Amino acid sequence: MIQRLQSVFLFLAGIINLFVFFTPIYSRAVHDPADWIGILFAIFLSTAMALSFYSIFLYKNRLKQLRWVRYTVYVELAALGASAGILFTLGGIGSFLMKEALSVLLIFLAIISLWQAYRFIKKDQELVDSMDRIR
Numbered sequence: 001m002i003q004r005l006q007s008v009f010l011f012l013a014g015i016i017n018l019f020v021f022f023t024p025i026y027s028r029a030v031h032d033p034a035d036w037i038g039i040l041f042a043i044f045l046s047t048a049m050a051l052s053f054y055s056i057f058l059y060k061n062r063l064k065q066l067r068w069v070r071y072t073v074y075v076e077l078a079a080l081g082a083s084a085g086i087l088f089t090l091g092g093i094g095s096f097l098m099k100e101a102l103s104v105l106l107i108f109l110a111i112i113s114l115w116q117a118y119r120f121i122k123k124d125q126e127l128v129d130s131m132d133r134i135r
Contacts, residue, residue, distance in 0.1 A: 004059065004120070005120050006116075007117075009113045009116045009117035010052045010056045010069070010113075010114070010117045011052075011056060013048075013052045013076075013111075013113040013114045014049045014053045016109055016113065017046075017048050017079075018049055019106060020107060021042075021045065023100075024099045024100050024103055025083055025087065025100045025104060026038075026045075028086060028090060029042075029082075029083075030042075032086070032089075037082070037085075041086065044076075044078050044079035047075050048072055048076045048079055051068060051071060051075060052069075052072050052110075055069050055072060055117075062121055062128070063125065066118065066121050066122060066125065069114060073111060073114050073115065076107065076110055076111050076114060079107055080107045080108060083107050087104055
């Protein structure tokens with residue numbers, strides 16, 4: 001059902017991805033002289049957000065939901081790599097780039113949220129499989 005704990009984690013991951021659009025790392029990526037960096041970063045974030053919201057409504061087919069959450073983690077890892085690349089081209093992690101570093105941390109929190117959702121979906125699937133063995 002939609003009110004399950006994994007749905008909360010998937011929704012949280014989608015909201016975190018939405019918040020990244022309003023952080024300094026995204027504004028730095030958009031104003032980069034190479035336009036493709038900001039576009040690629042926006043594509044990764046938008047895709048991860050859309051896939052996490054799409055995965056919420058696959059609650060009737062847990063195996064399919066597991067697969068889509070795994071795909072979302074891969075896209076989120078690509079967004080994390082892109083944001084880390086943007087951060088290090090700005091000069092690394094220093095006291096003057098603390099807001100940008102916290103923006104990268106948001107993407108990492110989205111990955112943790114997706115991992116938790118994957119864990120709870122898998123736990124539900126194992127529970128259903130054990131009940132099928134009992135019957």
